[in-house]
Amino acid sequence: MTNSSDPPTLIHLYGTEFSLSDVGLSQVVLSFGVALTSPQIESASLNGVTSNSPTLKFKVVDPPRAKLRSLNVRLPHGLRFAGRHPKFRRITFSRSVRSHVVKFGPKVLAESRALHRRARHRRPFRLDLKVLVRTTAGRTRPLTYPIRKRFRRHRGPSGNR
Numbered sequence: 001m002t003n004s005s006d007p008p009t010l011i012h013l014y015g016t017e018f019s020l021s022d023v024g025l026s027q028v029v030l031s032f033g034v035a036l037t038s039p040q041i042e043s044a045s046l047n048g049v050t051s052n053s054p055t056l057k058f059k060v061v062d063p064p065r066a067k068l069r070s071l072n073v074r075l076p077h078g079l080r081f082a083g084r085h086p087k088f089r090r091i092t093f094s095r096s097v098r099s100h101v102v103k104f105g106p107k108v109l110a111e112s113r114a115l116h117r118r119a120r121h122r123r124p125f126r127l128d129l130k131v132l133v134r135t136t137a138g139r140t141r142p143l144t145y146p147i148r149k150r151f152r153r154h155r156g157p158s159g160n161r
């Protein structure tokens with residue numbers, strides 16, 4: 001038990017002062033979104049589209065209390081798995097993990113003509129990567145991460161703009 005003469009513990013968040021005697025710490029953290037409470041895609045990149053050898057790479061991180069159990073990856077429009085593979089790929093982990101980096105290279109991926117043409121003409125585009133995450137806590141969460149591709153202006157051999 002705490003002594004009534006002890007001063008209350010104060011937390012300062014975003015200019016607001018909270019007393020722990022009034023509210024629990026977990027309520028303060030969750031209401032302000034400071035803690036990671038659900039799985040997220042931390043980063044994603046798409047390279048090699050102009051050279052017809054696409055490489056998709058992304059990282060999924062988990063919440064602090066549950067670990068990742070499996071991922072279902074659905075490719076964005078303009079990309080597909082090469083050969084007779086389905087539109088999505090399931091990745092199941094033998095042991096649960098905290099985070100995982102997924103990389104699909106040019107042997108596994110194929111791009112559409114429209115996407116290749118758009119990249120060759122250096123037009124910016126946006127693709128939405130969709131991942132269905134299952135955690136050890138039994139929760140399933142769909143995640144969407146926009147991949148934006150912008151190209152630098154091409155400079156001539158003399159370096160003029």
